[in-house]
Amino acid sequence: MAVPKRKMSRSNTRHRRAxxxxxxxxxxxxxxxxxxxxxxxxCPSCGTYNRRQVLEV
Amino acid sequence: MPKPTKGxxxxxxxxxxxxxxxxxxTSLFEHGRITTTEAKARRLRPVxxxxxxxxxxGDLHARRQVLAVIRDKGVVHTxxxxxxxxxxxxxxxxxxxxxxxxxxxxxxxxxxIELVEALTVQxxxxxxAEAATKRAVKEDATKKSAKEAAGEEALKGLEKxxxxxxDHTSEQTAAATxxxxxxxxxxxxxxxx
Numbered sequence: 001m002a003v004p005k006r007k008m009s010r011s012n013t014r015h016r017r018a019x020x021x022x023x024x025x026x027x028x029x030x031x032x033x034x035x036x037x038x039x040x041x042x043c044p045s046c047g048t049y050n051r052r053q054v055l056e057v
Numbered sequence: 058m059p060k061p062t063k064g065x066x067x068x069x070x071x072x073x074x075x076x077x078x079x080x081x082x083t084s085l086f087e088h089g090r091i092t093t094t095e096a097k098a099r100r101l102r103p104v105x106x107x108x109x110x111x112x113x114x115g116d117l118h119a120r121r122q123v124l125a126v127i128r129d130k131g132v133v134h135t136x137x138x139x140x141x142x143x144x145x146x147x148x149x150x151x152x153x154x155x156x157x158x159x160x161x162x163x164x165x166x167x168x169x170i171e172l173v174e175a176l177t178v179q180x181x182x183x184x185x186a187e188a189a190t191k192r193a194v195k196e197d198a199t200k201k202s203a204k205e206a207a208g209e210e211a212l213k214g215l216e217k218x219x220x221x222x223x224d225h226t227s228e229q230t231a232a233a234t235x236x237x238x239x240x241x242x243x244x245x246x247x248x249x250x
Contacts, residue, residue, distance in 0.1 A: 041156045042169075054155045054169055 078104045090171030098154045098170040109151045112141030143175045
């Protein structure tokens with residue numbers, strides 16, 4: 001079985017992990033409460049989608 | 058014949074998927090709206106709508122077919138006495154899926170699937186009118202495309218009568234005029250050749 005020949009240095013580990021970046025989600029303003037929300041998804045703050053109440057808040 | 062769903066079943070095996078969809082459909086008809094994962098909601102929608110169509114038919118055969126899926130007799134009764142008549146004049150599309158974002162814990166995309174409201178008289182009239190205009194437009198389009206196809210083929214015949222593939226193009230014109238549907242393909246072939 002193939003195994004690593006050398007221990008991975010802390011530097012290499014940290015360089016690799018420094019590339020793990022979170023992407024900013026593209027948000028849109030809610031139709032009704034103007035809160036930022038995900039597109040095509042019911043607003044989590046007022047619970048509406050297309051001005052229709054979907055969730056009770 | 059309906060095309061079978063590709064890829065893995067919900068829950069791993071076909072039997073497990075059948076059971077899960079039956080239970081989801083039972084809950085949907087019992088409560089009117091349920092919150093589930095988006096994948097399950099999307100698989101549930103055609104199953105539930107077929108059951109509602111059977112409920113609209115309302116005869117004994119349909120009821121037995123529904124009972125084979127939904128084993129709760131009370132739910133089948135409400136389906137046939139309340140939900141079926143409610144959608145009497147709606148031509149399909151009895152459910153609505155609204156995405157409500159990812160779930161805490163496993164980040165699964167969740168959705169609400171619910172039975173839509175009965176059509177109002179106004180909506181019904183609008184739907185009928187739209188269907189009528191759509192039909193009229195479609196008929197117009199087919200007539201027009203047939204006419205255009207005939208015109209184009211005639212022009213092509215005029216443009217290259219002394220080309221080497223004369224008999225070939227004339228064959229194509231004959232084929233195209235005989236079938237207006239296939240005219241697009243024949244046009245492409247003549248361009249290449």
